[in-house]
Amino acid sequence: MRGYLLVEEPGPWGPGAVPATRLGGELTDRLRQVAAERGVRLLLVRRPSAAGRDPDGPRRLFFADVRRGRSAVLTRTARLEELAAAAAADTGWSVHRDPLLLVCTHGRKDWCCALRGRPVVDALAALVPEQVWECSHLGGDRFAATVLTLPDGAVHGRVQPQDAPALVAAVGSGRLLPSLLRGRSCDAMVVQAAEGHVRLLDDLDELEAVRPRAAVRGEDGRWVVDLQVRGAPVRVHLREGTAPAHQLTCSAASAQRARTWELERVER
Template sequence: MSVVQRFCARESAALGDPLAGSAAHAERNLLLSWPRAKWRRSLRQASDMPEAVNARLEAIAESGRRVNLIHRRDQSPECHRLYLMPENRRYEVPRDALPAFLAALQEDESLARWEIAPPQGPLLLCCTHGKKDKCCAKFGYATYRALAAAVADRGLPFEVWESTHLGGCRLAASAVVFPALRKYGRISDEHVVPLLESEAANHPYLPCYRGDSRLSPLQQCAQVAALEWLAGRDLRPEVRVAEDATAETADRRRLSVHWRDGEQTGRLAVTCEARTLRRHDTCADIASGPPTPSRVWVATALEAVATQY
């Protein structure tokens, strides 16, 4: 008797697990190219990584800068590409010089000897970390290939890389755009070109948008709801989500979202409610036991309020 293979990404989508509010990500990042075949389960370790490099990366992560490994076939395995975000700086470092580079980064010394021209456009990372979760291998790699092919075919201004774990395996295929720090999930073939075109115009692509990583989950929920409401009126404005929310009940919050589009301005009041879902966050969780409760936010009401930006 055959066994139906289960994937956390499919189960999450079937549950109605919302994308909005799931975009948590550190603002300070170090990205280091390393051949995908050598990646381990950890997002920043590889099987052939020298101990001196591994120790430096762990110390950098402990200091508050997230470290991800990235991969492209055209990148030499012996000369590594590194990026600092949000600084948007790019470096080329031979493997034997990595300990010196990482030490200089830790000690806030000059990195000029390794620096090359900054990226000419956004950096787009797509999680393909199969050693972490099989959804990222199954859905992430196909999406990475589609994104890279679309960029090459259309001459779009992106650098597309495979990446280790970006968070939210259940939302595969997942991606993040630097330096804007916008996160996406459930990207499939029909989303690839419109997502790239939207990001090329420096706008979030709403059908797959998880939110601005600089905001809290509640604020992300309100932000995405406001952007969708505005897009329905052919507006793509700048938006600012209030830091404070009005508590209507224990599980109900009301936030203000201010927007500006040229000379037009306005304010929206977005009501978000907490819901509890029982879900598996990763495919490994499926094998280890029943789903566990998770709290999510859902926008349930929105109204326009006359005010100044």
């Protein structure tokens, strides 16, 4: 994923990955179009506390580039009737220097996200209130609570409220939490999996300690992923498979099989 367009919508949010809201269908479609033209994903965001939400006031917008070597966040404000034009404009943005922590709380998409996400929002907001936002569907609801950090594009899953201090400290110092890391959203799934395995093996928490070089698919679902780990070449051999069928999310109507990435070996 190249990046994200974040649009403040105080809520409530309806079902759907980009939910129906008081923005209305026409404006939502236009924002989807702007995000597609920019090559990024549209997310709705809102302040953790209802006291900080003003449905009639100016809305915050963020444009985040999460590509390695280009990561940055720009921001601006606009009134409701100006949202689409502001999102599409190339001028009028300013650099946002503090990290953003987005927690999926989109309960109408999957109620696990609201049930598990909101306590994490509260724990994070108690530490860095200006950096924390609730967000709409991120994907991977079975990993709730899920936290996307910007501008690095890292996604942590199964985050608990007690993890908040460690996560805030890590994000503030250019690090990750390997035990909770799902991957950096700028990378392909197989690269995320390879990086995750290596980080766990070597207990690597520095954000830029691992850089992908290539990924090649072989036979029988096997992959070879070349990484640079602290400047040294590392080759990761994975086998793509599926887990036994089970209910992947709280709202799932039937059992499904999730993709897996089994580590076969690491060559250094």
